[in-house]
Every structure is written in structure tokens, then in C-alpha cells.
């Protein structure tokens with residue numbers, strides 16, 4: 139991390155994501171190390187942890203939680219989890235629990251408990267003064283009744299909600315989100331763009347003052363990475379260049395991944411290679 143900070147002094151935030159970060163037993167220790175360097179630490183989570191875990195993480199300096207939630211309804215929750223390859227995302231204890239419950243025809247109870255636990259952890263984190271947001275992906279019109287229930291719950295709890303378009307669903311997803319926002323008679327109050335990233339968002343305010351955010355992707359590519367990528371030409375590039383993803387691989391080395399869709403020497407490299415790469419120089423040029 140220190141080598142990254144030397145070349146990117148503007149680096150001020152680390153966001154844990156991918157898989158389920160709270161399953162990492164080292165998360166509190168890693169957080170404490172990062173906060174000691176003066177970095178702000180955030181995580182995306184499915185909220186499947188305990189109040190004790192939450193307290194430990196917050197004491198270590200993890201004070202910002204983006205809770206991903208697919209549905210409040212156990213039936214829909216189950217469908218989305220199965221469709222998204224739930225088994226792949228689960229760790230071993232959960233897999234055993236899942237297999238055991240499946241045998242007893244208890245999938246639905248499993249889904250109910252997942253939803254209940256996540257909502258309880260959102261309330262608890264909010265009560266403890268953490269920065270809490272709910273993220274929900276809207277794939278299309280078919281999701282809008284789930285989206286509405288999540289919206290009503292978030293509004294009642296006073297927790298900010300962010301609607302994310304489904305990168306794989308293209309305009310169907312974007313149009314469904316716009317349709318939903320129109321139905322709320324919300325007013326656009328702010329557009330935000332992250333410099334040097336494809337991240338952007340629009341903030342909408344409802345008549346009662348509650349605000350919700352539509353988080354989107356804009357067309358922003360790294361010339362040094364995307365120059366020869368066929369997806370740049372055929373329109374199938376989904377996320378563009380979003381940010382630096384650092385991952386510790388099984389070989390013990392840190393790797394930098396700059397693109398979710400294409401894995402090659404231009405987008406996937408060891409940290410040492412990244413520190414000497416034209417991609418880093420280009421990223422630095424946007425931050426000056």
C-alpha cells in the first residue's frame with residue numbers, strides 16, 4: 139500500500155469489495171493498518187455478519203458500509219441469489235448450511251434469515267453512527283416492485299439508497315431506473331462525476347426531502363489499456379475504466395486489475411509491473 143501511495147499521493151480511500159469482504163478474518167487488522175496510514179476505509183457487503191463483528195470492524199476504523207440488497211421478499215431474494223451463482227459466492231460454512239437446508243426443503247427460510255439479518259445489520263450500523271448506504275441493482279422493469287419495497291424501507295429508516303444499473307442489461311436497466319424515478323416525482327438536484335474514472339451519479343430529491351442516487355457509468359477509457367481492445371470498437375465495453383482493483387492472489391503476490399471484462403497484460407498485472415506501467419502514468423495524469 140505504501141508503494142501505491144508513493145506514486146498516487148492523492149490516494150485517500152480504500153474500498154473492500156468482491157466476494158464478501160466481511161468473511162475475511164483479517165479484515166479488522168487490515169482496516170486498522172490502513173487507517174493508521176491515514177486512509178479512509180469502506181466496504182461493500184451483503185450484511186451477513188453479527189453485531190459483534192460490526193463493533194469489531196468499526197473499532198478498527200471501518201465506518202462506511204455499502205449494503206448490497208437484491209430484494210426484501212425471500213422468494214425474489216432466492217431467485218436473484220440462485221441466478222447470480224449463489225454457491226460460488228458463499229464460503230464453506232454457508233455452503234454446508236445451504237446444502238443441509240436444501241435437503242430439508244428450507245431454502246425459503248434461509249432466504250428469510252438472510253434478508254432479516256441484513257436489515258438488522260443495516261439498522262445497527264446506522265444506529266452506531268456508521269456511514270450507511272443501500273445499493274440495489276435494477277436489471278429491468280421486472281425488478282421494479284422489489285425496487286419500490288427497498289425504496290420504501292430505506293426512506294422509512296432514513297438510510298440513503300443508490301440505484302445501480304445492471305451493466306449486463308444495457309439500456310433496459312437504465313430505462314427502468316428512469317421510469318422508477320419519474321414515478322416518484324423526484325427532482326434532479328446534483329450530478330457528480332469522479333475525475334479519472336467512469337463513475338458518475340445523479341442525486342434526486344423527493345417532495346418530502348429524502349434523496350436517492352442513480353449511480354451510473356460514463357464513457358471513460360484508459361487509452362493505454364483500451365487502445366486495441368475490440369470491445370472499445372464494438373460497443374460491448376460495460377464498465378469502462380472505473381478504478382484500481384488490488385487483489386492478493388494465491389501466489390501471495392498483489393495484482394492490479396483495471397478491467398472487469400478483459401484480462402490481459404494491459405489490464406491485469408502484478409503490483410510491481412503496474413508501478414512501472416503506462417497505465418499508472420495515464421492515471422496519474424488525470425489527478426494532477
Ligand code: SF4
Nearest residue numbers: 364367370375378397
Ligand atoms: S473492456 Fe476493458 S480493456 Fe476493453 S475497452 Fe472496456 S475498459 Fe477498456
